[in-house]
Amino acid sequence: MTESARVVIVGGGLEGLATAWSLAERGETDVLVLERNTLCSGMTGKSSGIVRCHYGVPSLAAMAWHGVQVFSNADEIFGTDIGFRQTGYIVGVGDNNTGPLTANVAMHRDLGVPVETIDADAVRRLWPGIALDDFAAFAYEPLGGHGDAYMTGMAYGTRARSLGVRVRQSTEVVALLQREGGDVYGVTLADGSEIHADTVVLATGVWSPTLGATVGLDLPIRTQREPILLVDQGEPTPDVPTFSDLVNLHYVRREPNGELLVGNSDHSSPEIADPDAYSNRAADDYIETAVGKLERLLPNMPDPRLASSYAGCYDITPDYNPIIGPAPAPGLFLLVGFSGHGYKISPAVGRLAADLLLDGISSDPAVDGNDFRFSRFAEGTPLVSLNPYVGAGEMR
Ligand SMILES: Cc1cc2nc3c(=O)[nH]c(=O)nc-3n(C[C@H](O)[C@H](O)[C@H](O)COP(=O)(O)OP(=O)(O)OC[C@H]3O[C@@H](n4cnc5c(N)ncnc54)[C@H](O)[C@@H]3O)c2cc1C
DSSP: OOEEEEEEEEOOSHHHHHHHHHHHHTTOOOEEEEOSSSTTOSGGGGOOOEEOOOOSSHHHHHHHHHHHHHHHTHHHHHSSOOOOBOOOEEEEEOGGGHHHHHHHHHHHHHTTOOOEEEOHHHHHHHSTTOOOTTOSEEEEETTOEEOOHHHHHHHHHHHHHHTTOEEEOSOOEEEEEEOTTSOEEEEEETTSOEEEEEEEEEOOGGGHHHHHHTTTOOOOOEEEEEEEEEEEOSSOOOSOOEEEETTTTEEEEEOTTSOEEEEEOOOSSOOBOBTTBOOSSOOHHHHHHHHHHHHHHOTTOSSOEEEEEEEEEEEEOTTSOOEEEEOSSTTEEEEEOOTTOTTTTHHHHHHHHHHHHHTSSOSOTTSOGGGGOTTHHHHTOOOOOSSOOTTOOTTO
16 A cells, blocks of 8 residues: 655755644644655755844744744753854944844844844954954844754754654655646655655755656756855854854854854855765865955954865755745645755744645744745745845845
8 A cells, every 4th residue: 555644745854854843743743754865964964053033034034033932942842952052143234234234123123033233342342352344333133143953953853753753764755746637646755666645845955956847846946055164263262152244245153162163145156066966175265265254354363274164055046035835736835945044944934834734824923924935936026135235135
């Protein structure tokens, strides 16, 4: 007899597992997660895990705020540490972007997010030695910080399993099954067997276009490679806030071992890569540029050296925002295109996906489920910031 589940989720990363967890919390436990490798072995394992509510799209700010509240109570909710470090989060902008920053902060406060604008002296008190000549204004979220995406995803998976969700690893889906009328009714595995479902959730990140194509779906998702540097300052970095520099376009946060994790925020010429064949090391010219930016921000590092580097890939959509909702083919639900900012919103992604799957509508009045519809691209109405930053619009 063919195996079946009410909901089959393809992809055991953060978003698929958050959805499995949320469905189970709502009582839907006839859920089967299919992961071709091991849980969280995809891009989730490479995430910088930065947590901030600083978005220009109100639904995303509200989703990130929900994330902060879940992460802050992770011990109680999941019974385990998810690596969340509430370091505080600062975003700094130049003269050209003070207007959007002020407008975003006002919007965040309306949503209930604890956030304030602070001056350079206040930033220097939080991070002694930081050089701030490039900046004109800062927003500070005391409850922001960073978490461990692998630990978080595993916590979602463990909780989902304890509630009855089935998880199958080393199980590759090679095609979605579609009836002549267009409905998707299951998946075909690499061994040729089929699993049938009322709904198939596609949560396969950068690998989604290949599976979408098996039912003629042209997903507007590209793979953007992003190198990450780990820098040893010469002595352990003290507890400092997580910092987004929207002038020189990079972000910096402290690793638990005292190194600095440094990532890129310049998406003006994305490096499009093959998700199955990309260099997992930062290139020399990238390192030179990134270290130059870091030294401009932290000119007094005692004896800096590059400890290591690696690279991950974002599943970018044309507006750098995710697709969460039904596909044109009935029976298929899309959970793809998180575009490099899917960690902080993942608890709310799971909640929204469960709402849409079970009720067809978002349960949070601050989160408009319609914002993330697939059809927005064909309609020519991308999801964009209300207060866009000059030169740094993506992911905000
Ligand atoms: C370098 C980097 C830094 C980031 N930093 C941040 C950050 O600071 N803050 C933030 O909020 N977000 C950040 N993100 C984004 C966030 O980590 C991702 O959006 C999120 O982890 C994506 O989760 P996912 O479940 O969509 O994808 P993935 O974790 O990639 O999961 C997809 C899963 O699907 C599986 N799969 C694929 N094809 C198949 C198949 N055919 N059959 C079965 N299984 C399949 C894969 O093996 C994989 O496990 C970052 C991402 C990267 C890469």
